[in-house]
Amino acid sequence: MKYKCIIFDCDGVLVDSEKISIKTLVLMAASFGVVLEKENTYRLFLGKSLEFCFNHIESQSDKKLPGNFEQEFRIRSFEAFKSDLKPIEGIHDLLNQLKIPFCVASNGPADKIRLNLTTTKLINHFEGAIFSAYDIKSWKPDPDLYLHAAKTMGFEVQDCVVIEDSAVGVQAALSGGFAVFGFANKGNQTHLEQLDIPIFDTMTKLAKLLE
Numbered sequence: 001m002k003y004k005c006i007i008f009d010c011d012g013v014l015v016d017s018e019k020i021s022i023k024t025l026v027l028m029a030a031s032f033g034v035v036l037e038k039e040n041t042y043r044l045f046l047g048k049s050l051e052f053c054f055n056h057i058e059s060q061s062d063k064k065l066p067g068n069f070e071q072e073f074r075i076r077s078f079e080a081f082k083s084d085l086k087p088i089e090g091i092h093d094l095l096n097q098l099k100i101p102f103c104v105a106s107n108g109p110a111d112k113i114r115l116n117l118t119t120t121k122l123i124n125h126f127e128g129a130i131f132s133a134y135d136i137k138s139w140k141p142d143p144d145l146y147l148h149a150a151k152t153m154g155f156e157v158q159d160c161v162v163i164e165d166s167a168v169g170v171q172a173a174l175s176g177g178f179a180v181f182g183f184a185n186k187g188n189q190t191h192l193e194q195l196d197i198p199i200f201d202t203m204t205k206l207a208k209l210l211e
Contacts, residue, residue, distance in 0.1 A: 007163070011116070013088065019042070032061065039187075101153060129153065143176030164182055165184075167191045181199070
């Protein structure tokens with residue numbers, strides 16, 4: 001295998017959480033008086049920081065979001081994850097087959113990452129290899145999170161490949177000098193195709209790319 005370490009994004013790559021998070025934001029925005037079209041919002045919010053999403057919602061209104069908006073979002077989305085979250089199809093088999101080190105690096109807070117991996121029974125693969133942007137106070141599209149993950153795992157940038165599903169995450173990886181593979185779905189394929197990176201739409205195809 002060409003690479004010595006694989007760095008996975010979490011939401012949309014390991015767990016199918018993006019739709020749950022964005023649906024929660026759309027519902028909360030509506031209760032705040034801001035109507036967001038779900039499909040366009042998915043494309044806009046995919047991979048973005050929570051700050052970006054909140055700023056967008058606020059920009060569509062003439063008032064500030066309430067101070068407990070983030071706390072309420074965490075409560076609602078975490079409850080939805082516990083009941084509705086599923087692993088990405090084929091990810092268990094892929095991780096069981098890997099013979100090289102891998103980790104997860106996400107814009108989300110560490111407790112969210114752990115909850116999602118635990119709920120989907122993936123946590124045993126990532127103990128000691130979970131990296132959150134909140135821990136270093138730097139979020140994608142800045143490359144710092146991926147650089148931090150590679151360094152902590154003990155590998156040079158050129159020895160790593162990043163697995164991403166969002167344009168923001170791809171930008172972060174490319175800015176850091178990483179090779180990156182894009183996980184395409186109906187909502188993001190057009191954007192990924194514009195970035196001139198290898199893309200795949202099943203974990204079986206990712207396994208072949210990694211070879």
